[in-house]
Amino acid sequence: MAPEACVARLSLYARELARLAHQRVGYVSSRRLAQQLGLTDTQVRRDLSTFGQFGTSGRGYEVQRLHDRLTAILGVSGRTWNVALAGAGNLGSALLAYRGFKERGFLFRLVVDADANKVGRVVQGHAVASAHDLTQIVRRHDIHIGVIAVPVEAAQAVCNQFVAGGVRAIVNFAPIHLDVPPTVWLRVVDLASELETLAFYLARTTKFETATP
Amino acid sequence: MAPEACVARLSLYARELARLAHQRVGYVSSRRLAQQLGLTDTQVRRDLSTFGQFGTSGRGYEVQRLHDRLTAILGVSGRTWNVALAGAGNLGSALLAYRGFKERGFLFRLVVDADANKVGRVVQGHAVASAHDLTQIVRRHDIHIGVIAVPVEAAQAVCNQFVAGGVRAIVNFAPIHLDVPPTVWLRVVDLASELETLAFYLARTTKFETATP
Numbered sequence: 400m401a402p403e404a405c406v407a408r409l410s411l412y413a414r415e416l417a418r419l420a421h422q423r424v425g426y427v428s429s430r431r432l433a434q435q436l437g438l439t440d441t442q443v444r445r446d447l448s449t450f451g452q453f454g455t456s457g458r459g460y461e462v463q464r465l466h467d468r469l470t471a472i473l474g475v476s477g478r479t480w481n482v483a484l485a486g487a488g489n490l491g492s493a494l495l496a497y498r499g500f501k502e503r504g505f506l507f508r509l510v511v512d513a514d515a516n517k518v519g520r521v522v523q524g525h526a527v528a529s530a531h532d533l534t535q536i537v538r539r540h541d542i543h544i545g546v547i548a549v550p551v552e553a554a555q556a557v558c559n560q561f562v563a564g565g566v567r568a569i570v571n572f573a574p575i576h577l578d579v580p581p582t583v584w585l586r587v588v589d590l591a592s593e594l595e596t597l598a599f600y601l602a603r604t605t606k607f608e609t610a611t612p
Numbered sequence: 613m614a615p616e617a618c619v620a621r622l623s624l625y626a627r628e629l630a631r632l633a634h635q636r637v638g639y640v641s642s643r644r645l646a647q648q649l650g651l652t653d654t655q656v657r658r659d660l661s662t663f664g665q666f667g668t669s670g671r672g673y674e675v676q677r678l679h680d681r682l683t684a685i686l687g688v689s690g691r692t693w694n695v696a697l698a699g700a701g702n703l704g705s706a707l708l709a710y711r712g713f714k715e716r717g718f719l720f721r722l723v724v725d726a727d728a729n730k731v732g733r734v735v736q737g738h739a740v741a742s743a744h745d746l747t748q749i750v751r752r753h754d755i756h757i758g759v760i761a762v763p764v765e766a767a768q769a770v771c772n773q774f775v776a777g778g779v780r781a782i783v784n785f786a787p788i789h790l791d792v793p794p795t796v797w798l799r800v801v802d803l804a805s806e807l808e809t810l811a812f813y814l815a816r817t818t819k820f821e822t823a824t825p
Binding site for chain 2: 410437544
């Protein structure tokens, strides 16, 4: 199975190709793709070669065709996935409002919260259900992907209920390590890690030449 | 300069090591680190060897020491970074509430919003300022990192003002491509990409054995 980091990059390639196709760009080189995404040419070529023979003549990759092949490989072409969100707070609300999900076939079928004051309210067009009996309702809605946007203290319990309800893929936004069985795919979104990556580069470059008025 | 994906993984290693240190684990193997983070042993060893000689005897890496060295390399050890947030909506509020930032030295010094109804309000302990004259106030606050959590339509304009104000590192949460000068480090957080990565694996495994009641 392809490494997770490589699959995550496929998703980036697909998005960039969609953007180029929208601009009616016909062909793109691995170099241009790499520049746009902050990667090296070699990385791009290696990633794509993992999944097939996409190269063409000297003109580069055919934008629309590569886009269609990559989305098919990613499993987001022509199908939808049922997503459950646990946690209808600020982060949960932001996720429900995020337009990229629906476009790529990820449909929020279920939104739950443990807070009785939130249950029954409508958040971004979704009625918030009680997190009580989460295992059963997850199973009833045939949920494929569970998104955890609850406080740290509740995250492992929600995760366990997702798993017990048959969810095989979980995205965790809570800044805590979660234990899942080996049959479950877990993605951890660490927001602070994004800033750390930038701090690395900032710590190695002087900004005085532009920061001083 | 080390590739961005490798630096992002350093941040993951540092977090996992902090967790192990908290549990008073003395030593950890590359194998265990890899397993916890969904990577291969080889990847972990290669990443770490990019930054120095961390290996030890047959006992593996010394947890606390490796943690301290990695955080020093990442530039998050013993110093703070001034962060500005543009956009005090749901996502912005979630970011302000996220406890991981302060722990790792990222301090929100400035929160702005274009919505006059939000200006002057206090969100998660931060007074929201007007986005008017963003360039000037960013410069005045000596902002190192700009976080963009505004609607797609406003993202490029905010980005330009950050850059004009001397910001050298930007994290973009808006699902749109941003143009920045080559002297500026840009991280794109694509929330839908996290779900796509999971879809790839889901599309390749049957879940019927657990999903059927």
